Amino acid sequence: MADNVQNSSRRGGNKWLTMAWTTISVIILLTPLVAMQFTDEVNWTVGDFVFAGALLLGSGITYELAARVGNLAYQAGVVVALGTGVLTMWVTGAVGIIGSENNPGNLLYLGTVALAILGAILTLGAAAWMRWAMAVVALATAAVPFIAYYAGVADPRRDVLAPEVIAATGVLTIGWLLSARLFHEALRRASAKE
Known part of the structure; x- marks a missing residue:
């Protein structure tokens, strides 16, 4: 059983890692509903949050795929x-x-x-x-x-x-x-x- 866990982690697919980057992406996507402005200098629009969330989500998915093959x-x-x-x-x-x-x-x-x-x-x-x-x-x-x-x-x-x-x-x-x-x-x- 330990070998199966070790082999699974080598191939990627770590469910905790997947949940972590998915949660972070969702939080970023939902942040505009809570507060749109960090400071007077940083004033993000809804599009900025969507872009940031999509960027993280896309990167996470790409890494998960790569972790399974290399x-x-x-x-x-x-x-x-x-x-x-x-x-x-x-x-x-x-x-x-x-x-x-x-x-x-x-x-x-x-x-x-x-x-x-x-x-x-x-x-x-x-x-x-x-x-x-x-x-x-x-x-x-x-x-x-x-x-x-x-x-x-x-x-x-x-x-x-x-x-x-x-x-x-x-x-x-x-x-x-x-x-x-x-x-x-x-x-x-x-x-x-x-």
Whole structure:
């Protein structure tokens, strides 16, 4: 019986974890009914709460699926990719990376998340291909400020070379690269077992 419990936890499907992220998502979705405004500076709309809840729920479901099929390195790669994607969407939606959240250059960062999702779909989540997909997303993320500049939506000094833009872009790029490295490790571990 202990082996069954251990095998079940290795494959994911931990009902307590599933209940935890589902409960948090529901609380976020229901929060507008209780209070719409945190402070004078943070005034969320119903759409903001729905977006946050859907983002957490989608990430939780994706992790639960990944936890059933991969080894620990694979699961870590998924967690890092999901975390980087959520962070990208949250920051660009809340304050923006290039200028304010209304700057069209920020849509390019959201495009990197779409690229990661497309990569996961096209590769069917296979670690051998996910490592390359995440590496491509990392390169795309690093290029965003420059693409925004050449598209005419970013000022070179204020936006492209601003310390906060460089730092945010660097953190996101490192997140995607770490995910790629973890998928590479997952592939190596799977090959070693064969």
